[in-house]
Amino acid sequence: MLASGRGDSSSPTLIPRPSNASGGKAVARGGLDMSQQRNLTAGGVLVVVLPMTLGIVSNVVALFILVNAYSLQRRRSKATFLLFATSLVVTDFMGHLIPGALVLRLYISGGAPPEDPDFSDGMCQFLGGSMVFFGLCPLFLGCAMAAERCLGVTKPLLHSSLVTSSRVKMCLSVIWLAALCVSLLPCFGLGSYAYQDPGTWCFIQVLGDIDRGDVAFVLLFSGMGLTSLAAAVVCNSVSGLTLVLARLRRKPGSHHSAKSHDIEMVVQLLGITVTSFICWCPLLIFGPMSAIHSYKGAIEEDLPNYKMLLVMGVRLATWNQILDPWVYILLRRTVLRKIYLISKCQAGAGGNFFSCSDTSPPQSEKNEVNDV
Helix, strand or coil: CCCCCCCCCCCCCCCCCCCCCCCCCCCCHHHCCHHHHHHHHHHHHHHHHHHHHHHHHHHHHHHHHHHHHHHHCCCHHHHHHHHHHHHHHHHHHHHHHHHHHHHHHHHHCCCCCCCCCCCCCHHHHHHHHHHHHHHHHHHHHHHHHHHHHHHHHHCHHHHHHHCCHHHHHHHHHHHHHHHHHHHCHHHHCCCCEEEECCCCEEEECCCCCCCHHHHHHHHHHHHHHHHHHHHHHHHHHHHHHHHHHHHHHCCCCCCCCHHHHHHHHHHHHHHHHHHHHHHHHHHHHHHHHHHHHHHCCCCCCCHHHHHHHHHHHHHHHHHHHHHHHHHHHHCCHHHHHHHHHHHHHHHHCCCCCCCCCCCCCCHHHHHHHHCC
16 A cells, blocks of 8 residues: 655645646646656655555565465464465555555656546546555454464464364455455445545545545444454453463473464564554544544635645555564564573673673573573
């Protein structure tokens, strides 16, 4: 999911709306000459290309790590989690590639800012649907991953009998199908997609002349997203609390290496949940508020500010797909081990890292690290 531009006409990345008053001169959109238009387009393309490239590269690196881990994994619970995680990274990758390519095309072509603010065409319908689909999928997948881990941590025997690779694949198909059905609702008359200021991206119509269907659609989109986030928070909290209590109850000197896999997965899920919560909540909360106020006609004077906030919310949501892969890159067990050893070494050496950087930990400490 990738969008760019701002709601104010002073931004250097904008492609302003066209003006009919050209005064007999060769002007571009909004009365700018062709050189100014080319500069604005180049700036907009740079704003689109940089995050899209960063997101694609990050997801490719994370995908390589996950596929390699999946091929080496022998524990079924870990394998099912990696299958979910790989599907999430692939979805994030496509979420950068497809909408990003369409937004880039609109920037290169000069945008499509018509006189009618509610204008929409085939490309806008596809772009808006793609942004909704690739927005809901990571939230649904994060919720499913949290529920799977909660069951695995709290009821391991039930998990081993219920969760299989075939059922995980079926669950993934249901998730993608559900997100697709929601994104196609405007085709059946519920809600609509429209070009958003400055005419280089499309999303759910939440500003301007909207009807009850638009309000219902954005409420459905935001409600499903917030419900997924809330369910993931609850499941991850239960999993984390269960692991903490199990560690406190463990007898001194006992060693349970299997717990290290659970801890690694829960830590990664916590990272995904926190990232999604920070990146998505502004848009999921601001979208329905904008639609309701716009439907009541209460934002006429503040419309530019609402447009700016909408763009900021979509940009922040886009960063969720950039940060998700780094959760798997940085919160792997090998990385957590190194962080644990460095922190323990610094604490034991009074904060002097170099005094213990060349020493290897004893076997008892290695066993302790395996539980991290």
